[in-house]
Amino acid sequence: MKFIVSSSYLLKQLSAINGVITTNPVVPILENFLFEINDGNLTVTASDLQTSMITELQVEAKEDGSIAIPAKILLETLRNLPEQPVTFSIDSNTYSIEINSDNGRYKLAGENATDFPKIPTVSDGYAVNMSSEVLSRAINNTIFATSNDELRPAMTGVFVKLDETNTTFVATDSHRLIRYRRVDVAADMAHSMIIPRKALTLLKATLPQELTNVNVEFNASNAFFNFNQVKMICRLIDERFPDYDNVIPLDNNNNVVVKKGELLSSLKRIAIYANKTTHQVRLKITGSELMISAEDLDFSNEANERLTCEHDGEDLEIGFNAKFLVEMLGNIDSDEITIKLSAPNKAGIITPNDKDEEEDILMLVMPVMLNNQV
Template identity: 65%
Template sequence: MKFIIASSTLLKQLSALNGVIVSNPVVPILENFLFEIKDGGLTITASDLQTSVTAEVSVDADEDGGVAIPAKMLLETLRNLPEQPVTFKVDDDTYSVEIISENGHYKLAGENATDFPKVPELKQGQSVELSSELVNTAIAYTLFAVSTDEMKPAMNGVYVNIKEGKAIFVSTDSHRLIRYIRTDVSSVGSETAIIIPRKALALLKNTLPMDNTPLTLSFNKSNAYFSFGNMSMICRLIDERFPDYENVIPLNNTNILEIDRLEFIGSLRRMSIYANKSTNQVRLKLTENSLEISAEDIDFSNEANEKLHCEYTGDDLEIGFNAKFLIEGLSNVSSRHVVFKFSEPNRAAIMNPSDVDASEDLMMLIMPVMLNSYY
């Protein structure tokens, strides 16, 4: 088997797929990219058994065939080659792979393509058409709040609920909860709810174009299949019941704060320098049109406070938060101002960006921390 391809074209495709490959996989051949040629088209696959990503690209090939090529060596070779056509020659008996460039000749040991695990096929599933922009936005808003606690598998992914032309994306790690709703989604027929794993969404985020490229999401009870452009990805869904998140959203939030997002982030970052390193606790003291932010690390006699102008209506309120969670939430929205809604010092706060499109709704819920008595 022999084929010719531009080095930059191949490197771009392999770089997009490389994120799925893990070190020391259960099946050793999964340290390889699977190359398959059929009718002048090259299909490249990477897999970790839970998630498989495939890219298709045209090549100049003389015959059909397949081989598994070591991912790390191939990527490092291509990264250090200047842009040029490269020729791959595969020995069908020994699976050795020769790479021929303008000035070099490289040989590495491949493996039999038939030993590579088969990518599962999606059967009897539903489908919905989305734009890559919508999926990119949903991932950006929710991925950072996905739990990494393996003892809570239901929260190790993003909950996606599609119904009546509406898509709801939810993530939580018990300390914060993100809910992102889009109403510009084509109906999928019957209502569906799935949990997509964190790794699959991170891979999507790194491979999806930032424009309105159409994306097809197909799914059944066990797998989700994403198809866009020349790429596709299939992943195993998390088979757990997602927490009943709606019950933790507080009602009757009569204390309303509106503030410049970047000013608030800057102040929180400065306060976190002086906060206790294990709790990252900051205190917000709210009075009419005034916000005082303070932090203290009593073990090292460090303390700091700042006052920011804001628009605040409601009762005077003192409430504590982990500065890291506030900063992450504020950093993942783009509007100039944000609105916080509070009820009680021991109840969660709700944050919304002040500027959103008519077709979307974003809510970030952040749990408070118990305030220390030494303030």
């Protein structure tokens, strides 16, 4: 088997799917790319059993065939080659691969393509179309709030609920919860699934900058994303997601409107002086004044800043984890935000004041008990 391809074109396509390959895979052959040629069309697959990514490109080839090629050494070779046509010659008996460039020859050992695990297909499933921009925004607004706790697998992914009128993306780690809803994405019938964080991280890195249509198909066990020349198949998390609607408080009538940029900058500075274990910051709202403070008694560090705000409700003092607040605010585009509170021991809700008509975003954060409230 022999084929010719542009070195930079091949590198670009391989780089798009390389993230799925792990350093210590369950099966050693998963350290390889699976190359399959059919009528001058090269299909390259990378997998870690849970998630698989596939890309297609046109090459010059006179015959069909397949081979598993070590990913690391191939990528490093291509990264260090200038743009030029490279020729791959594969011995189907010994699985040895020879790469010829303008002024060099590189030999490496491949593996039998039949040992590569079979990639699942989505049949008898549902389908929905969304733009790459919508999907990218949904991932960016939720993925940071997923949990790392493997004992609660449902929380390690993003819950997606498709409906006839909208699509909702939810992520929570039990300390905070993000609900991101789009009214411009709807399905023919209601369906829900939990997509793993790793798959979404790969998708986020691979989605094109320019507006592209993404076709999403799914059944009970897998989701299938298809855009440009890239396909991704991931195994869904087969767990029950927490009943998030019941967690969102409806009686938070203490509203604080504040400039997001000012609050974010202030929190970043104040957090430097907070306890390194709890990251606790204190928000004290008195009239139209918001006092942000933190202290680390172990090192006698303390800091406070004063901001102006629009406040409708009772004066209140509440503690939050600064790290969570900074991360949540960093993912909001709006210049102004509203913080809805009720009591020092009840969850706070953050919503952007300026938002796209097609989207609705709600961020919930649990309070940290202040020392004087114990």
